[in-house]
Amino acid sequence: MKKKIYFGLFCLILCFLAGGLYIGKSIDKVTKQLEKIIVLNKVEFLRKNMLNKVVLVQSDLMLKDTPHSRKVDIFVKHVEEMHQAASHCLNCHHEESVKQRISHLEEKINVYMKQISRVYTLRANEARLKNEKDSAFDLGQEAGRDQQYNRSIFL
Amino acid sequence: MLGKSPKYYIIIVALMLLLPLINSCSNQPEAPSEKVAPSKKKFYLGLIPEQDLFSQKERYTALASYISEKSGLDVELKILSRYGNIIDNFLSGQLDGAFLGSFTGALAIKKLGVEPLARPLWLDGKSTYYGLIFVRKDSGIKNAQDMKGKRFAFVDKATTAGWLLPLTYFQENSIENFRAWFSETYFTGTHEDAIYDVLNGKADIGAAKNTVLERLTQNDSRLLDELHILATSPEVPANALVVRRGLNNSLKIKLKNILLQMDQDEQGRQILDEFGARKFVETTTKDYNLVFSYAEKIRLDLSNYDYMNR
Numbered sequence: 214m215k216k217k218i219y220f221g222l223f224c225l226i227l228c229f230l231a232g233g234l235y236i237g238k239s240i241d242k243v244t245k246q247l248e249k250i251i252v253l254n255k256v257e258f259l260r261k262n263m264l265n266k267v268v269l270v271q272s273d274l275m276l277k278d279t280p281h282s283r284k285v286d287i288f289v290k291h292v293e294e295m296h297q298a299a300s301h302c303l304n305c306h307h308e309e310s311v312k313q314r315i316s317h318l319e320e321k322i323n324v325y326m327k328q329i330s331r332v333y334t335l336r337a338n339e340a341r342l343k344n345e346k347d348s349a350f351d352l353g354q355e356a357g358r359d360q361q362y363n364r365s366i367f368l
Numbered sequence: 369m370l371g372k373s374p375k376y377y378i379i380i381v382a383l384m385l386l387l388p389l390i391n392s393c394s395n396q397p398e399a400p401s402e403k404v405a406p407s408k409k410k411f412y413l414g415l416i417p418e419q420d421l422f423s424q425k426e427r428y429t430a431l432a433s434y435i436s437e438k439s440g441l442d443v444e445l446k447i448l449s450r451y452g453n454i455i456d457n458f459l460s461g462q463l464d465g466a467f468l469g470s471f472t473g474a475l476a477i478k479k480l481g482v483e484p485l486a487r488p489l490w491l492d493g494k495s496t497y498y499g500l501i502f503v504r505k506d507s508g509i510k511n512a513q514d515m516k517g518k519r520f521a522f523v524d525k526a527t528t529a530g531w532l533l534p535l536t537y538f539q540e541n542s543i544e545n546f547r548a549w550f551s552e553t554y555f556t557g558t559h560e561d562a563i564y565d566v567l568n569g570k571a572d573i574g575a576a577k578n579t580v581l582e583r584l585t586q587n588d589s590r591l592l593d594e595l596h597i598l599a600t601s602p603e604v605p606a607n608a609l610v611v612r613r614g615l616n617n618s619l620k621i622k623l624k625n626i627l628l629q630m631d632q633d634e635q636g637r638q639i640l641d642e643f644g645a646r647k648f649v650e651t652t653t654k655d656y657n658l659v660f661s662y663a664e665k666i667r668l669d670l671s672n673y674d675y676m677n678r
Binding site for chain 1 (some may be wrong): 448561
């Protein structure tokens with residue numbers, strides 16, 4: 214009888230241990246998955262934030278020389294925020310291929326910034342102004358497209 | 369347990385009733401008393417676009433923070449998209465001071481009575497700059513005659529290097545109506561763009577200041593290899609800090625002293641180094657005499673000068 218009781222107890226402990234291990238492992242797996250989802254969400258948030266800033270600057274650009282154009286101070290603030298958002302992306306990733314893509318995007322943003330500054334300072338004939346404005350807009354769209362493409366790599 | 373006296377149970381129940389009080393009596397963190405920092409007085413400092421708007425603002429950010437820290441003012445940078453806007457901003461009272469180029473400085477002195485305080489002494493020991501007229505080496509343009517029918521990139525009508533120098537050059541070379549002489553003329557708005565427009569073939573001839581060209585050359589050797597300088601202007605004072613007429617005298621002295629003594633402390637030296645200067649030197653209206661006479665030479669009346677780029 215005593216042996217049966219010990220055996221029963223042993224089986225019970227074994228069951229508890231196996232159950233404990235299973236629960237521990239499951240929690241660990243779920244936590245890791247959740248962490249990954251949080252990181253992906255963060256990346257997606259940064260990407261969307263960056264994209265919104267680009268859209269905002271593009272709208273400033275399109276509104277220039279219209280009755281609804283924004284003040285230079287506000288435009289400069291928007292561009293600075295966009296640049297900050299682009300720099301922020303570079304802080305998070307360490308994988309070389311991803312880092313390279315983001316550096317490339319940042320370079321594009323810098324070129325875009327130079328071009329939009331030029332649109333604001335240039336005084337020339339209509340054809341030249343239109344050409345510069347179109348070129349700046351295209352660079353902005355390209356930066357936005359790059360961000361969309363980067364999404365497919367990250368997610 | 370059952371054998372215990374009723375007193376025992378009463379004490380237990382009483383203690384249990386007191387339990388919730390333990391939490392409520394615990395020290396509650398006091399709401400942090402809001403320490404409102406005394407608001408600093410705003411000082412609006414204008415910048416002209418020598419290079420693109422954002423790089424120019426970034427270049428002066430550390431300097432503005434340093435002035436804020438030392439003066440107790442809240443210095444806010446205001447970058448303007450056109451040189452002439454700085455005059456309008458002073459007129460509408462939106463600026464307390466500005467870093468102005470020699471021509472804008474001279475214009476602001478004549479039109480608004482602003483007071484120059486200090487300007488940087490560059491690492492080469494100079495506190496001046498000069499204007500350049502340049503072409504691509506492979507353009508085949510060697511003199512004013514070769515320029516006929518080409519495209520000219522000015523900087524702005526309120527610049528020495530990007531407007532006064534070309535006008536003087538045209539006068540010296542008997543080009544009476546430059547708009548008819550060239551197939552196209554336009555204003556890039558920044559020295560950097562005038563330089564790159566010529567380099568990239570967007571314009572055939574350009575005018576800009578030497579300090580910006582030298583700064584850009586540090587990161588782009590193509591500029592030295594591919595550009596040829598045709599003419600230079602006399603040396604004029606580097607971009608100086610000017611303050612509006614009527615600004616408190618003690619504040620003027622304070623600002624001037626902060627800049628003049630910058631090279632005497634470690635933080636100041638570091639900022640100067642990043643700025644590309646050795647120190648700041650005192651600047652007065654007299655330093656602009658050369659610009660006044662340069663403008664007179666081509667019969668420009670600075671007091672009634674129309675600085676709008678048309």
